[in-house]
Amino acid sequence: MTDISSPSAGRAGRFAARSGLILGVLVAAFAVAAMAGPRYGLLLLIGLGFGMALEGFRFGFAGPWRAMILRREPQGLLAQLLAIGLVALVAFPLLQSNAGELSGAHAPVGFAMIGGAFVFGAAMQVVLGCGSGTLVNAGSGNAVGALALVFFALGSFAGSLHLGWWTGLGSAPVLALSGMEGLGITLAGLAVVAVVAIRLGTGGSARLPRRLVLAAIAIAVLAILNLIVAGQPWGVVYGLGLWAAKGAQAVGMEVSANAFWAAPGNAERLASSILTDVTSLTNLGILGGAFLVAAWRQGLSAPVAKLPLKAWAAVVVAGLLLGYSSRLAFGCNVGAFFSGVSTGSLHGWVWFAAAFAGSFYGIKLRPLLGLEPRQ
Amino acid sequence: MTRAVISAAVLLGALGIVAADLAASEPLNPFRAPPLLALGSGQAASGAHCAAPAR
Structure with a gap:
């Protein structure tokens, strides 16, 4: 006798599981809104959107830079530039x-x-995950991402x-572009980088696939929403460092005696719930959104x-x-590069040049450290 | 071990952080929460950001 109920039972099971996932997300956002306030519930939803877009469209930063350096494939980098340009068009006015x-991401x-x-x-080339990428990887069940995330927070x-000592080595005043000029x-700067990437890229590889165009638009829309709702651009690093600071405080460390955490804004964050902290909420959302997409695609059985x-x-390591380096650099690929450049900060451009140079060495280190077969 | 185990551990860890933080931090008060949108609120941005020097 043939069992004809299995396929439909399987479909019903998938439908129930997916409905449960959506319901769980909505309940979580509603709970945060009810407990902390509607802005914070909305920020969790924006974070979920980031996680779903990054994982769903396979949009990232470390991978495309690797593709550009190793294979001269500029599409991923061009999609990043497109997303930054779209955000800038709205953020500057x-x-x-x-x-x-x-406020912009100015440092x-x-x-x-x-x-x-x-x-x-x-x-970021060693673990193949940047700030947002490590969160996405961890949420979607990547063990390297999950382990890196814990130490990312501790490093941050x-x-x-030590930030005061490091910045004491010398830094220029904050320089930020503003207005229509x-x-x-x-x-123009983004266009120049795009032209250089296309010139250096392999022939005919400049056309962006539909997936990356949609990804760039989705990420840009979410980043603009982040700015409108929170009053500040998208960031990652601060939230991770805050979680570790709260953990250190819980085990008896006098965190508030440190100059960074004694500053009024940071002291307030340390005392308040992370459910009222912008980057904590979007980080939690990214973890959840990446999990949602991975579970939806049934990719967690790998x-x-x-x-x-x-x-x-x-x-x-x-x-x-x-974590440590992004704290000194005033952000990662998100807070410094993406949000810095799209809100006019010079440090975003300098961050891009320095991090891209560092990526060359990270790519060389990866096989030596046993993370991929040696060529 | 599958990715589901890692994913579950990460999500449980995140929920644990939230729960521990709720127990240790100042109580939440939704009635003192800022307006839904910062834009048009008339209030200065007060959140912390990785690009902001200590203030």
């Missing part, structure tokens, strides 16, 4: 006309900032403890990659370096 309510260029970005670029906290310069002990040790 908004920041100019609402300076009291909205000073300095020795530690440049060195931090360089190290971050190398480390450690970096915050600033927007024009930013778009086995975890088997790596030698040397590779896991390298992931731990790279995770620490990701």
